Amino acid sequence: xxxxxxxxxxxxxxxxxxxxxxxxxxxxxxxxxxxxxxxxxxxxxxxxxxxxxxxxxxxxxxxxxxxxxxxxxxxxxxxxxxxxxxxxxxxxxxxxxxxxxxxxxxxxxxxxxxxxxxxxxxxxxxxxxxxxxxxxxxxxxxxxxxxxxxxxxxxxxxxxxxxxxxxxxxxxxxxxxxxxxxxxxxxxxxxxxxxxxxxxxxxxxxxxxxxxxxxxxxxxxxxxxxxxxxxxxxxxxxxxxxxxx
Amino acid sequence: xxxxxxxxxxxxxxxxxxxxxxxxxxxxxxxxxxxxxxxxxxxxxxxxxxxxxxxxxxxxxxxxxxxxxxxxxxxxxxxxxxxxxxxxxxxxxxxxxxxxxxxxxxxxxxxxxxxxxxxxxxxxxxxxxxxxxxxxxxxxxxxxxxxxxxxxxxxxxxxxxxxxxxxxxxxxxxxxxxxxxxxxxxxxxxxxxxxxxxxxxxxxxxxxxxxxxxxxxxxxxxxxxxxxxxxxxxxxxxxxxxxxxxxxxxxxxxxxxxxxxxxxxxxxxxxxxxxxxxxxxxxxxxxxxxxxxxxxxxxxxxxxxxxxxxxxxxxxxxxxxxxxxxxxxxxxxxxxxxxxxxxxxxxxxxxxxxxxxxxxxxxxxxxxxxxxxxxxxxxxxxxxxxxxxxxxxxxxxxxxxxxxxxxxxxxxxxxxxxxxxxxxxxxxxxxxxxxxxxxxxxxxxxxxxxxxxxxxxxxxxxxxxxxxxxxxxxxxxxxxxxxxxxxxxxxxxxxxxxxxxxxxxxxxxxxxxxxxxxxxxxxxxxxxxxxxxxxxxxxxxxxxxxxxxxxxxxxxxxxxxxxxxxxxxxxxxxxxxxxxxxxxxxxxxxxxxxxxxxxxxxxxxxxxx
Numbered sequence: 001x002x003x004x005x006x007x008x009x010x011x012x013x014x015x016x017x018x019x020x021x022x023x024x025x026x027x028x029x030x031x032x033x034x035x036x037x038x039x040x041x042x043x044x045x046x047x048x049x050x051x052x053x054x055x056x057x058x059x060x061x062x063x064x065x066x067x068x069x070x071x072x073x074x075x076x077x078x079x080x081x082x083x084x085x086x087x088x089x090x091x092x093x094x095x096x097x098x099x100x101x102x103x104x105x106x107x108x109x110x111x112x113x114x115x116x117x118x119x120x121x122x123x124x125x126x127x128x129x130x131x132x133x134x135x136x137x138x139x140x141x142x143x144x145x146x147x148x149x150x151x152x153x154x155x156x157x158x159x160x161x162x163x164x165x166x167x168x169x170x171x172x173x174x175x176x177x178x179x180x181x182x183x184x185x186x187x188x189x190x191x192x193x194x195x196x197x198x199x200x201x202x203x204x205x206x207x208x209x210x211x212x213x214x215x216x217x218x219x220x221x222x223x224x225x226x227x228x229x230x231x232x233x234x235x236x237x238x239x240x241x242x243x244x245x
Numbered sequence: 246x247x248x249x250x251x252x253x254x255x256x257x258x259x260x261x262x263x264x265x266x267x268x269x270x271x272x273x274x275x276x277x278x279x280x281x282x283x284x285x286x287x288x289x290x291x292x293x294x295x296x297x298x299x300x301x302x303x304x305x306x307x308x309x310x311x312x313x314x315x316x317x318x319x320x321x322x323x324x325x326x327x328x329x330x331x332x333x334x335x336x337x338x339x340x341x342x343x344x345x346x347x348x349x350x351x352x353x354x355x356x357x358x359x360x361x362x363x364x365x366x367x368x369x370x371x372x373x374x375x376x377x378x379x380x381x382x383x384x385x386x387x388x389x390x391x392x393x394x395x396x397x398x399x400x401x402x403x404x405x406x407x408x409x410x411x412x413x414x415x416x417x418x419x420x421x422x423x424x425x426x427x428x429x430x431x432x433x434x435x436x437x438x439x440x441x442x443x444x445x446x447x448x449x450x451x452x453x454x455x456x457x458x459x460x461x462x463x464x465x466x467x468x469x470x471x472x473x474x475x476x477x478x479x480x481x482x483x484x485x486x487x488x489x490x491x492x493x494x495x496x497x498x499x500x501x502x503x504x505x506x507x508x509x510x511x512x513x514x515x516x517x518x519x520x521x522x523x524x525x526x527x528x529x530x531x532x533x534x535x536x537x538x539x540x541x542x543x544x545x546x547x548x549x550x551x552x553x554x555x556x557x558x559x560x561x562x563x564x565x566x567x568x569x570x571x572x573x574x575x576x577x578x579x580x581x582x583x584x585x586x587x588x589x590x591x592x593x594x595x596x597x598x599x600x601x602x603x604x605x606x607x608x609x610x611x612x613x614x615x616x617x618x619x620x621x622x623x624x625x626x627x628x629x630x631x632x633x634x635x636x637x638x639x640x641x642x643x644x645x646x647x648x649x650x651x652x653x654x655x656x657x658x659x660x661x662x663x664x665x666x667x668x669x670x671x672x673x674x675x676x677x678x679x680x681x682x683x684x685x686x687x688x689x690x691x692x693x694x695x696x697x698x699x700x701x702x703x704x705x706x707x708x709x710x711x712x713x714x715x716x717x718x719x720x721x722x723x724x725x726x727x728x729x730x731x732x733x734x735x736x737x738x739x740x741x742x743x744x745x746x747x748x749x750x751x752x753x754x755x756x757x758x759x760x761x762x763x764x765x766x767x768x769x770x771x772x773x774x775x776x777x778x779x780x781x782x783x784x785x786x787x788x789x790x791x792x793x794x795x796x797x798x799x800x801x802x803x804x805x806x807x808x809x810x811x812x813x814x815x816x817x818x819x820x821x822x823x824x825x826x827x828x829x830x831x832x833x834x835x836x837x838x839x840x841x842x843x844x845x846x847x848x849x850x851x852x853x854x
């Protein structure tokens with residue numbers, strides 16, 4: 001470990017400044033600013049196509065061409081490849097799940113495994129099966145033979161195997177049955193209780209309201225509003241301007 | 246009965262080495278999605294290294310097997326170096342560049358191996374302790390082959406353990422399915438892929454080194470091995486280990502018994518088998534449908550010359566027509582060949598530029614045209630004009646047959662199918678010596694008396710090639726050409742507006758084939774002889790390099806590329822013996838400098854400005 005910035009503990013864990021992303025000629029993100037503090041759950045909210053997924057991918061180093069400052073734990077990560085970013089303690093859970101379909105549940109978890117990290121909760125398969133009891137019964141099953149909800153849990157568990165200190169969670173409630181959505185919300189709250197920080201992108205404001213401390217509202221590739229989640233829920237105008245379909 | 250059993254056993258022994266080499270190819274393909282042309286070269290390097298080591302240390306049992314292991318390791322290290330130096334930069338490139346890049350390595354290795362070990366076949370010593378044979382139902386069977394038979398399943402078992410029971414194996418399988426996701430989980434794909442290339446290349450080297458006691462080590466091993474391994478991998482399903490094992494068993498038997506029935510055309514038999522499998526099971530015995538759509542990275546608008554372009558063409562034609570009056574005989578010969586190659590390159594451009602179909606075996610139709618003309622002269626005593634008329638017909642017919650199979654697949658499969666067909670025509674020309682003259686070719690194919698002057702033959706060539714080029718250009722800007730390009734850019738959308746994409750591609754294949762055939766026929770009379778080398782893969786690659794030099798996006802690009810290429814070739818070849826080495830290095834440099842293609846570089850520059 002290199003020495004962290006002097007006031008790392010008061011600085012936000014993740015800071016994004018003026019993040020821009022292009023896909024070919026399309027300018028997707030025109031300047032995103034946001035921050036996630038230690039132990040904080042921040043919701044990235046916005047309509048379909050606002051740039052939520054792109055923001056998370058760009059932080060993770062998965063966007064084709066990006067520009068702007070991304071600092072994690074006091075360290076600039078804007079130019080690092082995805083695997084180096086992951087090894088610093090950033091865990092990415094993609095919206096389309098991307099289970100390794102040919103691999104069993106156990107093998108999927110093995111791919112995510114990284115050495116324990118000081119200052120972040122340490123996960124083992126057994127601890128994860130406690131968190132997601134459904135998975136415990138299907139350790140030898142291949143990814144192709146799982147329901148959407150089970151796959152979503154496996155994706156999250158797989159990322160946790162890397163012992164991240166910050167989770168990037170992309171649309172965790174999308175396409176899931178209401179009961180599974182409640183289980184996901186419970187899981188996110190438990191992770192927060194374990195000391196994890198989370199940046200979760202959501203279209204579903206009620207899911208966001210159930211888990212997030214703060215919110216950043218994204219529209220047309222920029223953050224238009226930032227503040228406490230409770231304030232957002234109380235502010236009808238903001239919600240109508242940026243979120244109503 | 247006992248004879249059949251021994252034949253079957255020897256088929257199993259062949260299958261074992263075939264599986265070793267193919268398993269390496271399929272593993273590398275599964276992970277990197279690159280068909281590594283140089284895989285056969287790594288096998289050849291393994292064989293040569295093995296030969297040298299066995300000559301020196303192979304007297305004892307330990308020395309022999311140690312030498313085999315060391316040779317395999319050497320090939321592995323070379324493969325890993327190749328990943329770091331070349332493949333790593335090509336993972337996101339168009340297939341054409343990946344294939345060309347690895348083929349550049351093939352050329353370099355050919356010259357390098359010939360330079361180090363010499364051109365003669367090398368007979369290795371036999372494995373100590375395994376020199377004898379065992380008696381199987383009264384028939385002798387080599388002991389060494391029996392060991393090989395056991396080795397196949399052993400390696401399959403070890404590989405299975407490696408991929409299911411070790412963390413490295415699990416990571417490789419994960420990265421095979423979703424490279425980006427694996428790297429987002431902290432897996433460094435670059436290091437993993439270097440390891441995979443090491444493993445795959447070591448398997449190729451092992452297969453090569455184990456051949457030393459069985460047959461002479463020679464400079465044709467690389468292409469022979471890559472084509473056979475490719476057939477195994479395609480039949481088995483690309484990326485599937487068990488599929489490769491099964492396919493190797495089947496093909497080993499096919500070769501063992503095929504040689505009894507049709508000793509001359511075993512390769513044809515193997516290839517027919519592949520064609521049947523592909524028609525019945527398009528993804529091979531154990532393969533799965535690839536979800537990746539064909540990359541349209543080579544796709545680019547085909548620019549149309551304006552009126553000015555038309556005048557330039559007329560001016561150029563006039564200048565060329567006047568050339569024989571201005572320059573000497575040697576220059577006229579070079580010009581003749583240049584014009585012929587321009588037609589050859591332009592015919593390939595119909596497939597690549599318009600159809601988005603990267604053919605790696607276009608030389609087959611050039612060669613079919615040349616042989617068609619030469620055989621008409623030799624066996625039927627046909628006069629030159631008749632032979633020249635026959636050349637595009639023969640080649641077009643061959644292209645119709647091959648094309649029917651090839652256009653059923655796209656992308657890499659298409660490229661490799663065209664290559665396989667080219668290897669078939671090559672092996673027929675090479676093996677069927679009673680008809681084609683074999684390695685000695687057919688000599689004395691000279692033009693009719695009226696066209697025997699260098700200048701007259703040049704004018705004839707110019708007239709025919711210009712006519713054919715005008716026809717190709719006409720096709721490019723006719724509805725036929727638009728339909729082809731629609732199919733290239735999005736087969737699905739083209740189909741949905743009522744275009745029969747496959748049919749258009751099939752006709753394009755035949756059209757390109759017959760144009761190449763005309764070029765081949767003209768070439769035969771220009772040289773006065775034909776040889777199997779006209780159909781060699783390197784000739785197909787020459788055409789690709791011409792297109793690469795000239796640019797894919799214009800119809801006139803290949804013409805300029807062909808002229809430049811031939812000029813360089815005729816000058817450099819006079820100066821050095823290591824032409825292939827230089828060409829290989831040039832190709833590698835080209836794909837490294839323009840990893841996304843010349844067009845890609847240009848368009849990204851346009852975006853930035």
